[in-house]
Amino acid sequence: MNFSLLVYAAPHSRQAAETAYRFAVAALAQGHGIHRVFFYGDGVHNGSALASPPQDECDLPARWQALAKEHELDLVVCIAAAVRRGVLDANEARRYEKPGHNLREGFELSGLGQLAEAAIHSDRLITFGA
Amino acid sequence: MSHSKTFLIISRRPPYGSSHARDALDTALTTAVFEQPVAMLFQGDGVLQLLKGQEPAAVRQKNLGATLSALPMYDIENLYACADALAQRGLTQDDLILPVQPLDRAGIAALIRNHDVVLNF
Numbered sequence: 001m002n003f004s005l006l007v008y009a010a011p012h013s014r015q016a017a018e019t020a021y022r023f024a025v026a027a028l029a030q031g032h033g034i035h036r037v038f039f040y041g042d043g044v045h046n047g048s049a050l051a052s053p054p055q056d057e058c059d060l061p062a063r064w065q066a067l068a069k070e071h072e073l074d075l076v077v078c079i080a081a082a083v084r085r086g087v088l089d090a091n092e093a094r095r096y097e098k099p100g101h102n103l104r105e106g107f108e109l110s111g112l113g114q115l116a117e118a119a120i121h122s123d124r125l126i127t128f129g130a
Numbered sequence: 131m132s133h134s135k136t137f138l139i140i141s142r143r144p145p146y147g148s149s150h151a152r153d154a155l156d157t158a159l160t161t162a163v164f165e166q167p168v169a170m171l172f173q174g175d176g177v178l179q180l181l182k183g184q185e186p187a188a189v190r191q192k193n194l195g196a197t198l199s200a201l202p203m204y205d206i207e208n209l210y211a212c213a214d215a216l217a218q219r220g221l222t223q224d225d226l227i228l229p230v231q232p233l234d235r236a237g238i239a240a241l242i243r244n245h246d247v248v249l250n251f
Binding site: 040116125127 | 133157161
């Protein structure tokens with residue numbers, strides 16, 4: 001089956017962020033496909049390159065990045081939600097004249113249309129943390 | 131977009147306590163722009179989004195009611211509300227900025243069953 005995931009929860013604030021990741025790992029292990037993971041609302045913080053949790057806690061952004069690399073996942077962060085919350089790529093940092101950018105490698109900023117497209121082209125769209 | 135699915139956006143949160151209501155609306159509008167049939171269901175405190183006379187400027191928020199009023203212009207005309215949620219809050223159609231179809235529990239179950247994609251906010 002081909003899944004897409006909508007992640008609405010930030011790491012550390014909500015268990016749902018971790019649950020989404022664990023679902024993705026389990027689905028891939030059973031031979032299912034992940035069409036796209038779309039990060040929306042506070043979920044955009046999953047795409048931060050600057051999150052620095054203590055070593056004995058899960059570094060979810062790093063895990064997503066590694067999983068995406070291994071399975072060529074499409075990790076899309078909602079651009080409107082992200083720039084509001086200070087998750088910027090180099091382009092947006094330039095556009096808004098900010099001193100730095102922090103979108104993690106392996107993630108990309110794009111519009112809500114990517115969520116609609118994911119829903120249309122996946123067998124199931126599953127929301128985590130709304 | 132080659133094929134089409136029917137979308138149901140369920141909005142369960144009050145208009146200004148969190149970003150959920152705004153995000154549900156933005157998702158509905160974007161999906162409609164992609165020419166997918168979209169319906170919205172307001173449940174729980176989500177029915178408060180429909181209230182007339184919202185003045186969110188006092189808490190430095192944009193008026194969600196203005197965006198809601200635009201839904202029919204985006205061909206989002208199938209708007210539903212949980213009848214229990216309206217009754218529990220003492221609301222009738224006269225209190226609302228848009229006409230919505232009240233549904234009982236069985237009606238809500240049928241609505242969810244009849245849509246391909248259900249998104250909860």
